[in-house]
Structure formats: structure tokens, C-alpha cells
Amino acid sequence: MTAPGTDTIFSKPRYRTAASPQPARRRLLVAQDAACAVPLLDHPAPALLLSLGGELAADIQQERFPSPAALYLRLQLLLEQAEVGTRLYVIGDETFVWHVYRLARHAGLLGDEIELIKSGARRRLYCVHCATFQDIGEEGEANCSGCGVRLLVREHFSQRLGAYMGVCLDPSRPYGEDRP
DSSP: OOOTTSOOOTTSOOOOSSOOOOOOSEEEEEEEEGGGGGGGOOSSSOEEEEEEEOOOOSSSEEEEOSSHHHHHHHHHHHHHTOOTTEEEEEEEOHHHHHHHHHHHHHHTOOGGGEEEEEOSSOEEEEETTTOOEEEEOSOSEEEOTTTOOEEEEEEEEETTTTEEEEEESOTTOTTOSSOO
């Protein structure tokens, strides 16, 4: 049973606001913007920060990447070589953190070895009608970029897909504007 006023949607992700005190032999920090990683730096284990933008003046080892693809490739290499006791901390919007989460799980990390911290409003939407992914903000409705159907953004989140489910909002227009 949940307390009154708490979120009761089981599938909706819950994010940390700071790094947990879990022990770690090594920490990998992955951030969309290095400045957002500051709350994760106060920990005694050695850390490596991978980021898409920004730099920190801290005495932490940092690598900055020009594109998400370059960051993901480097992270995959690091995770394949990771020792037992490595923890992964990811901070960014939902689209970013869930992509990194799936990469880490595929590389063999357990869910308990990965901590997600959300910053930003961008999230991923999956159209259940045409299987198109698109990025959206916090809005509750969107037009599918694939099939044109007006979608209701369900609060159901699929960890496997890393996206919220979008279902047809208007059953009298199940094919969108441009189709018969």
C-alpha cells in the first residue's frame, strides 16, 4: 500500500536525487552536461566522468565527447573491461539515461549497480501503432512523427524500450491526418 499523495503507477521510473552511499571499487559517471555531475563527486571511490558537454575544475578524470555516439562507444568499451565492484551513475534527461542504462545492462551490469538521476524534461515516446520512437517534453499529447496519429502519452513506462507508451487519442482518426 502506498501513502496518500504518492505516485501509484508501478512502471513509472523513480530517480535518485543524489548518489547512494553504496561502496564501490570504481565509479563511472556519465553525464549529458558535466556541471550536472557535481552532486555525484562527493564520494571516496576513484571516478571517471564521461560527458557530452561542459567541464569541471575538480581533480576528477574527465573525458568529453563531441557526440552521443562517441560517448556510447567509449562507455561500452569501459563497461566491457570493468572489474567487479564498478558502479555506474548516469545523469541527464530520460532519453539519455535510459539509453545508457540499456547499454550498461547489455554489457553485464546489474540493475543494482546502476544509479539514474534525472535532469531535464526531454523523454522518449513509443508509438504503439507504428513502433516509432520520438523525443518529447512533458506534454501529455503528441503527434506521432511516423504515422501522424494523435497520441495520448500514457504514464506507463517500458524499461525495455526506455520510453513512455503513446496510444491513439482519437479512435475516430486511428490513421492520423495524412492517411485515409
